[in-house]
Amino acid sequence: MSASPHSRAWYARLAAELGGYHHPWQRVLEGPDPEQMFDLLLxxxxxxxxxxxxxGCGHGPDAARFGTGVRRWAAYDQVPELLxxxxxNAPHATFQEWNGRGEVPAPLRGPFDVVVSRRGPTSVIPRLPELAAPDARFLYVGPRLHVPQVEERLLAVGWCVLAEWHVSVQAYAPTWEDWSIRGEWMEEPVSRREWEARVTARGMPYREERHVVLAKATQP
Known part of the structure; x- marks a missing residue:
């Protein structure tokens, strides 16, 4: 992709080419998708x-899957094309363009019983005191085995981690193109020399990782 990784233009191109916020590389997993832990908890x-x-709702997959079973599902993202x-995908839900900063738009005002972040925007955490109900839960999944700023930001706003999971599954990128696209997505350097030295018959081995956190406000 020509735009800078994880820029608005980059996500807009994902929306146009892939029809949503999808990983643009092929992968082969030797176990369950680690993100299923988030699904079970949600x-x-x-x-x-x-x-x-x-x-950070992206193209609305969670709103489509879970939104009809709750009283209200409100969501935001900063990319109009994804919205x-x-x-x-989820006409029953409310979607708003927002980046988590500045005044909370009227359609996103709470209080909310559950705040979810599947795609890693930790910028919502500092806003939890004004968005969440007193006994609300916050459920997060990040793209690495550990995302330290999650706990740091939760502590700063008086929220505590109830439980967390570090999930890792053996995976393979079957082609050089897949491996290089994954490197761009994860903002990790890749090289042909490394590919030729480490590639197997199944592709380049790596670990598909997720950090899942369930939190709530600390009782006064």
Missing amino acids: RNVLRPESQVLDA DLARM
Whole structure:
């Protein structure tokens, strides 16, 4: 991709070429997708009366899958092209363009019982005191085995980690193109020399990792 990784233009191109916020490389997993842990936990915390805020919603997959089973599903993203797809995928939900900074737009005002962040925007954490209900839960999944700023930001706003999971599954990128695209996405350097030295019959081995955190406000 020509735009800088994880810029608005870069995400807009994902929306146009892939139809949403999808990893643009092929991969082969030797175990369950580690993000399934987030799915199981999200099902566990949702209730029919829940009011949910979806931070960095992308093209709205969680709103489409889970939003019809709760009282209210509101979501935001900073990429208009992804929001256009989200509105088509989940017309029952409310979507708003926002980057987590500045005044909270009216459609995103709470209080929310559940705040979720599947795609890693930790910028929602400093806003939890004004967005979340007193006994709300925050559920996060990040793209690495450990994302230290999650705990740091939660502590700074008086929230505590109830539980966390570090999930790692053996994976392979089957082609050089897949491996280089993954390197761009993860902002990790890749080289042909490394590829030729480490590639196997199944492709380049690596670990598909997730850091999942469940948190709530600390009781006074």
